[in-house]
Amino acid sequence: MTILLRNISNASVPTSPSPEMMSFMNLVLGIFILVSLLVGTVSNGLFLWVMWVKMKRTVNTLWFSHLIFTYLLFCTFLPFFAIYSFFGFHWVFGTVACKLIISLFSLTMFTTVFLLTVISLDRYLLICHPFWSQHHRTIPQAQRFVAGVWLCSLVLSVPYMAFQETRAMESGRTKCASNFAFSSDWDKPEAQALRHRVHVALFVVRFLLAFLLPFLIIMSCHCRMVWEMKKRRLARNRKPFWVLVAAVASFFICWIPYHLYHGSTTHWESFRTTRQALRVAMAVGECFNFCFTPILYLFIGEKFQQVFKTSILALLKRGFMDIPIIPMDNVNVNEAGHQSCSISSLELKISCGNNRPSP
Structure with a gap:
């Protein structure tokens, strides 16, 4: 009876999707990647052109121009992933x-x-340590930081240039996979053991450096900024703040499936269906983060109707401007309901008029 029930259970619950279902999923995924390619290329290219040509060069625009450039760089190899899926x-x-x-x-x-x-x-130092930021927050200094970011990323990416190889599978397909053992005999027990150890080590390093540690640093900075704003009664232009929140939230939400998928390849070999679902979620998350997130920069912190009445240049200027931090006690409201202020303190040195949106 036990054997019979086990056979019935195994027959009624498939261990993996059917080939027809997988073909349909691959087709849908490939189409989604191509749509993401079109949206990402147009939006990122337009935003990058506006920021480099039309906007004044500041520290904040320098950060975000390089961030959007990475989004555009990702779009350049999306056609390969679309064909790979098809x-x-x-x-x-x-x-x-x-x-x-x-x-x-x-x-x-x-x-x-x-x-x-x-x-x-940078946002944390600007709010919590304005004296230091006033003397050290310069464009040349920011350019050095950006160069260091690209250099560190390049160093961490070099191992994948060495490990990636093509592997002929028994089904007749060719797979682009990581050969962590540098062995042509993929099924050799010694090579498999070495490959597994190196794979786990690289996964841990990537998870710590590209997800967990940055997440803890970013969350600490944001918590301290919110606490400091409430403590010192600081007003702020909300749009740049929410643009940063949207960028950070989009990255971590969209990249959770990526790390779960690669974690599953180290220990969850028996859960094929789960891995296939994570692979689809990983591709969708990556495309959304790089191709659709910049569109959020236009809508975040704005009334929906106002977005279509305002130029892209004005929306980006409001979103990527350096944030003027103003004590609330010094913010007055004029007869039209707009905020106005005049501050000559050593800490901030801000002079602002009516807070009207750019035309």
């Missing part, structure tokens, strides 16, 4: 493309999270 995850571009594309993908991932961390730290 072919049922059969890699047809060769070993060199496999190494190059995965390395560039790693470069954009590390650069994005490092830039978000630097932006959060």
Whole structure:
């Protein structure tokens, strides 16, 4: 009876999706990637052009211009992933493309999270240590930090250039995979053991440096900023603050499936259905973060109807301007209901008129 019930259970609950279902999922995923390519290229390219050509160069625009450049760089290799999905995850571009594309993908991932961390730290120093920021927060200094971010990301991406190879599978497909053992015999027990150890080590390093530690730093900065604003009764332009919150939240929410998927490849070999679902969620999250998040910059902190009445340049200027931190006690409201102030303190040195949106 026990054997019969077990057989009935195994027959009624499939262990993996059918080939027809997988083909449909691959088709839908490939179409979504192509749509993301179109949206991401247009939006990121337009935003980058506006920030580099139309807007005044400031520390804040420098941070976000490089952040959006990483988004645009990600879009350049989306066609490869779309074709990879259409072919049922059969890699047809060769070993060199496999190494190059995965390395560039790693470069954009590390650069994005490092830039978000630097932006959060910069915002923290601007609010909590204004004296220090006034003397050290300069464009040349910010450029050095940006160069350091790209250099660190490049160093962390080099191992993927070495490890990535193409592997011929028994089904006749070719897979772009990591050969952590540098062995041509993929099924050799010694090579599999070494490959597993190196894989786990790299996963832990990537999870710590590209997710957990930046998340803790960013959350600490934001909590301290909110506490400082309430303590000192500081007013702020809300749009730049919410643009940063949207960028950070989008990154961490969209990249959770990525780390769960790669964590599953180290220990959850038996859960094929879970891994396949995580792979789809990972691709959707990555595309949304790099291609659709910049569109949120226009809508965040704005009334929906106002977005369509205001130029993109004005919306981006309000979103990426350096935040003027103003004590609430010094903020007056004029007859029209707009805030106005005049401050000559050593700490802030801000002089502002009516807070009207740019035309």
